[in-house]
Amino acid sequence: MSSNSKIITIANQKGGVGKTTTAVNLAAGLAASEVPTLLVDLDPQANATSGLGVETGPAQRTVYDILTNNTTIDETIVETQLEHLDVVPSTHQLVGAEVELVGMLAREHILRKAIADMTRHYDFIFIDCPPSLGLLTINGLTAADSVLIPIQCEYYALEGLSQLLNTIRLIQRQLNRNLEIEGVLITMYDSRLNLSKQVAEEVRAYFREKVYSTAIMRNVRLSESPSYGKPIILYDASSVGSQNYMALVSEVLQRNG
Numbered sequence: 001m002s003s004n005s006k007i008i009t010i011a012n013q014k015g016g017v018g019k020t021t022t023a024v025n026l027a028a029g030l031a032a033s034e035v036p037t038l039l040v041d042l043d044p045q046a047n048a049t050s051g052l053g054v055e056t057g058p059a060q061r062t063v064y065d066i067l068t069n070n071t072t073i074d075e076t077i078v079e080t081q082l083e084h085l086d087v088v089p090s091t092h093q094l095v096g097a098e099v100e101l102v103g104m105l106a107r108e109h110i111l112r113k114a115i116a117d118m119t120r121h122y123d124f125i126f127i128d129c130p131p132s133l134g135l136l137t138i139n140g141l142t143a144a145d146s147v148l149i150p151i152q153c154e155y156y157a158l159e160g161l162s163q164l165l166n167t168i169r170l171i172q173r174q175l176n177r178n179l180e181i182e183g184v185l186i187t188m189y190d191s192r193l194n195l196s197k198q199v200a201e202e203v204r205a206y207f208r209e210k211v212y213s214t215a216i217m218r219n220v221r222l223s224e225s226p227s228y229g230k231p232i233i234l235y236d237a238s239s240v241g242s243q244n245y246m247a248l249v250s251e252v253l254q255r256n257g
Contacts, residue, residue: 005119006256008126008182009144013167014160015131017152018187018216020047021226022248023128025241026148028052028231029249030124031085038077038122040115041090042140043130044097049089052080053229062091066114067139068100073114081234086122094136101135108135108175112143124252133167141168142175146182151203153189153196153215158206181207183255185248186215214247 010023020043027039041048042063049056056062060078065071066088076088101107115125127140141147147168151157172179184207190196204211216222222241225232232242 005122006124006146007115007119007144008124008146008148009129009137009140010126010148010150011129011137011140011164012149012151012161013131013133013137013164014152017131018150018185019131020045020051020128021222022148022150022185022187022216022245023048023126024051024226024231025222025233025245026248026252027085027124027126028080028082028233029245030252031080031082032233032246033249033253034084035124035253036084036122038086038088038118038125040088040111040125040127040140042094042111042127042136043090044092044094044136045130046090046092046094047226048128049087050229051226052085052087052231054078054080054087054089056089056091060089062089062093063111064091064093064097067094067097067110073118081230098135101139108138108142111139112176115143133163138167138171138175141171141179144176144179146180148182148185150185150187150216151199152187153193153199155195157199158202181210183252184211186211188218189215190218212248212251214244214251216244216248217241219244 027037030037061071061076077086129137129140186200217240219241221236221239225235
């Protein structure tokens with residue numbers, strides 16, 4: 001890829017759809033393919049940070065400092081266990097950032113400005129958003145070239161999606177004209193269940209070619225790996241979850257030429 005990196009925000013205001021799992025494992029899979037990748041953890045739960053085995057001490061600057069204290073992004077970057085993957089860690093302090101941001105000028109653009117300095121160092125920059133449509137997610141969407149939407153194969157999967165799509169449209173109109181939908185990822189797919197097949201069909205009927213042909217299967221190893229602070233490729237490279245995410249990596253690289 002050129003010196004111009006692709007910035008992809010991973011968003012869905014529904015919790016538990018595999019957003020952080022996707023952010024961590026897609027970024028790790030690209031890094032394992034020797035693609036320089038940065039993951040920005042914009043979720044106050046900091047699960048992407050801990051899922052990559054990164055521990056933040058009191059002296060560590062985080063994404064919170066970027067948003068509220070004018071800290072530059074390179075002061076926050078931490079290396080991970082994978083050579084080509086770096087992370088901007090999150091912290092529980094971020095919960096208060098939404099309130100602090102309200103009074104700031106151009107508050108929706110803070111992350112975008114911070115990330116601009118980094119695009120020549122990475123081919124891909126991923127932003128893992130919190131499960132809400134507040135100012136943090138708006139910062140993530142304003143900073144991005146595109147948005148990747150994970151959708152889990154469960155009842156009401158498409159419910160609330162219109163809200164997210166409305167937010168994306170608003171941001172396209174007012175804050176980031178170039179924002180596109182990168183792709184829609186079906187997660188927690190269980191081929192034995194009719195429900196999974198029905199949801200997948202509905203999602204494909206709605207989003208058509210935007211839906212990745214790779215679906216992420218339900219996989220025990222995949223759900224275990226975060227508690228070991230490892231992406232699935234380091235925890236169990238032969239697992240179904242690892243194979244799914246490596247297939248997704250191929251699709252993402254293919255779509256981005």
